[in-house]
Amino acid sequence: MRFLLRRLGFYLVAAWASITLAFFIPRLMPGDPASAMFARFRGRLSPEAIVALRRAFGFSEAPLWKQYAQYLAHAARGDLGISISYYPATVGSVIGQALIWTVLLSGVAVLISFVLGTALGMLGAWKRGGWLDSYLPPVLTLLGAFPYFWLAMAALFIFGFGLGWSPLRQAYDDRLVPSLSWAFLASVVQHAVLPGATIVIATAGGWMLSMRSTMINVLSQDYVLFAHAKGLSSRRIMLQYAARNALLPNVAGFGMALGFVLSGSLLTEIVFSYPGQGYLLFRAVKSLDYPLIQGLFLTTTLAVLGANWLVDVVALWLDPRSRS
Amino acid sequence: MTALGQLLANRKALVGLCILALFGGLALIGPLLVGDPSDFVAVPLLPPSAAHWFGTTGQGQDVFAQTVAGARGTLAVAFLVGLTVLLLGALVGTVAGYFGGWIDEGLGLLVNLFLLIPGLPLAVVIAAYLPAGPGTITLVLVVTGWAWTARVIRASALSLRQADFVSAAMVSGESHLRVILFEILPNMLPLLASSFIAAVTYAIGAEVGLEFLGLGDLERVSWGTNLYWASNDVALPSGSWWTFVPTGVAIALVGFALALLNNGLDQFGNPQLDPERAFLRATGRKRLQLSAATPVLRKSQSHG
Numbered sequence: 001m002r003f004l005l006r007r008l009g010f011y012l013v014a015a016w017a018s019i020t021l022a023f024f025i026p027r028l029m030p031g032d033p034a035s036a037m038f039a040r041f042r043g044r045l046s047p048e049a050i051v052a053l054r055r056a057f058g059f060s061e062a063p064l065w066k067q068y069a070q071y072l073a074h075a076a077r078g079d080l081g082i083s084i085s086y087y088p089a090t091v092g093s094v095i096g097q098a099l100i101w102t103v104l105l106s107g108v109a110v111l112i113s114f115v116l117g118t119a120l121g122m123l124g125a126w127k128r129g130g131w132l133d134s135y136l137p138p139v140l141t142l143l144g145a146f147p148y149f150w151l152a153m154a155a156l157f158i159f160g161f162g163l164g165w166s167p168l169r170q171a172y173d174d175r176l177v178p179s180l181s182w183a184f185l186a187s188v189v190q191h192a193v194l195p196g197a198t199i200v201i202a203t204a205g206g207w208m209l210s211m212r213s214t215m216i217n218v219l220s221q222d223y224v225l226f227a228h229a230k231g232l233s234s235r236r237i238m239l240q241y242a243a244r245n246a247l248l249p250n251v252a253g254f255g256m257a258l259g260f261v262l263s264g265s266l267l268t269e270i271v272f273s274y275p276g277q278g279y280l281l282f283r284a285v286k287s288l289d290y291p292l293i294q295g296l297f298l299t300t301t302l303a304v305l306g307a308n309w310l311v312d313v314v315a316l317w318l319d320p321r322s323r324s
Numbered sequence: 325m326t327a328l329g330q331l332l333a334n335r336k337a338l339v340g341l342c343i344l345a346l347f348g349g350l351a352l353i354g355p356l357l358v359g360d361p362s363d364f365v366a367v368p369l370l371p372p373s374a375a376h377w378f379g380t381t382g383q384g385q386d387v388f389a390q391t392v393a394g395a396r397g398t399l400a401v402a403f404l405v406g407l408t409v410l411l412l413g414a415l416v417g418t419v420a421g422y423f424g425g426w427i428d429e430g431l432g433l434l435v436n437l438f439l440l441i442p443g444l445p446l447a448v449v450i451a452a453y454l455p456a457g458p459g460t461i462t463l464v465l466v467v468t469g470w471a472w473t474a475r476v477i478r479a480s481a482l483s484l485r486q487a488d489f490v491s492a493a494m495v496s497g498e499s500h501l502r503v504i505l506f507e508i509l510p511n512m513l514p515l516l517a518s519s520f521i522a523a524v525t526y527a528i529g530a531e532v533g534l535e536f537l538g539l540g541d542l543e544r545v546s547w548g549t550n551l552y553w554a555s556n557d558v559a560l561p562s563g564s565w566w567t568f569v570p571t572g573v574a575i576a577l578v579g580f581a582l583a584l585l586n587n588g589l590d591q592f593g594n595p596q597l598d599p600e601r602a603f604l605r606a607t608g609r610k611r612l613q614l615s616a617a618t619p620v621l622r623k624s625q626s627h628g
Contacts, residue, residue, distance in 0.1 A: 011440075014437050017441075021446070021449075025449055141580065142576065145579030147575060150575070153568055153572075154569075157563075162563075229619060229620060230620075256439060259439075260442070262442050262444075267533050270536070270555075281445065281448060282537055285452060288452065290453075293445075300442050301442060304440060
């Protein structure tokens, strides 16, 4: 429990640091990006809206610390300003609609990739020199060398445009109204399979290789030898003696790699015009929608921090040593 | 055998080095051979032919010329980022690992923060405010990429710090700077090399990703902007696979070569890593019986 609280404290510091980064980055830039940013609003927003936006970002005549306090207060309330490209929607509501799709697509894909890669790594190390161990790692390493979004382009080209097996864009058929009906859910799944599969293929190799190497390490431990000598079934030795111990460093690595993997899957969304955070980021960059870019940075970071805390909980559950 | 000879005897490292040398040469002299890659030379979206080996883009530029010229644009930035990340990571890592105490605590917190914050959104936040171009991309990639290197090097510096020869050097009155530069860093050479390779790999991927997002200088030819144009023109719906396949394959080949080289370096710098293969090679056997234990079973039990 104390461990979890300490980690929670660290994530709170991290959250504060990223919010602060988002505040200082525009102010550290050469020239006057704040004015440039607000110049873009002119003619598109009413003067009152610009004043409100300036206040939300803390850009005012007040001294820096006052601006900072103002900004923190707004950020704490979840007020991230107004989006330029989706005017008059607030950044919060625009991101809110997109976040669910990213959590759905990337969350599920990353979990599948981790479970699949770890299982493959476990089996590969267990049967060293077998076909799984000899052929799969080089293939996955080669696939992992392609940028995620390039694999997505290739997959979309072959299975979407070429064979017509997969829908080409969006998260669901736009003739359907979002509801909890079978038709709608089926359409969502249909649209998510191809982007999800490219994320899994691009990332599973990494999990497989790291699981394989820790597993090989664990297999040479004396307690595994002893388990063999006791005559335990190999299934039990593999799963409960070797894999469980080999899993620990991998779970810790999972949290570390989450931000990196998420960055890749955001780019995958762009290829499929999947209406999540990544696609939003693309639109925001195109129209230089600074409030939206900052909001996306903050929500993505907070999501990664939250996921890391969950990873800590899982690691604690896996490792009795850290519980005492 | 010299160190280089030993490294070249490793087949993986050799293949990796050859591919890298090919692309390095392409980056150095390639742009001189293919002419201006931005020229409009033919009808848009021509399939590969004798005149245009890789076909033409949606704007009628030669894809082969763009792929070759893109090597320079991309690899130059990646190399620069790799070097800067290595220097910064080595500085932070050795200082934190060597001095320990509150310096280590503070730097460690900073490193962990940057490891946690997802790189792409942070990179976009910074890059969006700066003029598009290779300078911005380099800066952004260094900011988002240094922490991993620093973490790895810190761990190594921490363990070297406890080594006897380092204590001896400190007792004999060597300055901190000298101990770090002449005792600790030279003993990390394999780690520094693999960190550099990892940083370059990261830089290529992230650079291509940022440019694909549209944050690069779109007038400049590089692998990332090639893919940006390929996806924004009508390449996919019109079936023009040649607009994005050559660039992607080039990126993957370089990434794969870097992975091979890293793997080879690993085996070379750490022979313990694969003792079984060394054993098999020395004894000429094909397989190693992993479980050397004989199960002790009662008659009623069966081995499963």
